[in-house]
Amino acid sequence: MLTLTYDGKNLVNWTREALVAAGVPETVVKAAELDAARVARLAGINAEFSKAMAAAKAGTPDDEANLLATQMREAAEYAANPASPTPMLSAIAASRGIDLAKLVAEVQTKVAVYSGAAGELIGKRQRLEADLQAAETLEAIESLTW
Incomplete structure (x- = not known):
């Protein structure tokens, strides 16, 4: 239709x-x-992108993932100046019984890994969307898959 x-x-x-x-x-x-x-086709691509992003952050509860930006900011501030206030990371480190510097390193590693994976997925989705807009035939559109 x-x-x-x-x-x-x-x-x-x-x-x-x-x-x-x-x-x-x-x-x-x-x-x-x-x-x-x-x-x-774009709806299908976006659905597959969402599945892939969910897989990339599998094992991390949504509430914790939603606070990743705060953890990233505090980790960056701590790395630049260890005297910087880090209320969230300090509370996490204390609850886990680990050193704040160790937690900062863990957060930075986790962010680097996730950012790399997310960047690849975002780039793939954007490339497929651009290819989709440039496609001039139904066959070309249908050939675009995740």
Whole structure:
């Protein structure tokens, strides 16, 4: 089913055949088909991207992952100046019974690994989206997979 605007009319959920029978030019129908295929393929790519990102942070509870930016900031500030206040990292280190410097190193390592993995996934998704927008045929669109 295709949806498009032609000659000032919104044509919603029409078949290709009905559009052609209604006098919509083949070029307009083809453009609508390509747009619909792009939208569907992008949704699939984004779903696969989300699965891959979830796998990259598997094992980390959402509440902890949501506070990673705070941990990263405190770790960077501590690395630059060990006298910097680190309320979250200090509390984590105390609860774990480890040295703050050791925890800072762990956070920095974890961030570097996650950032690298996330960067690769983001780059792949962006490349596929760009390739999708450049695709000029249904076959080219359908060939783009995660």
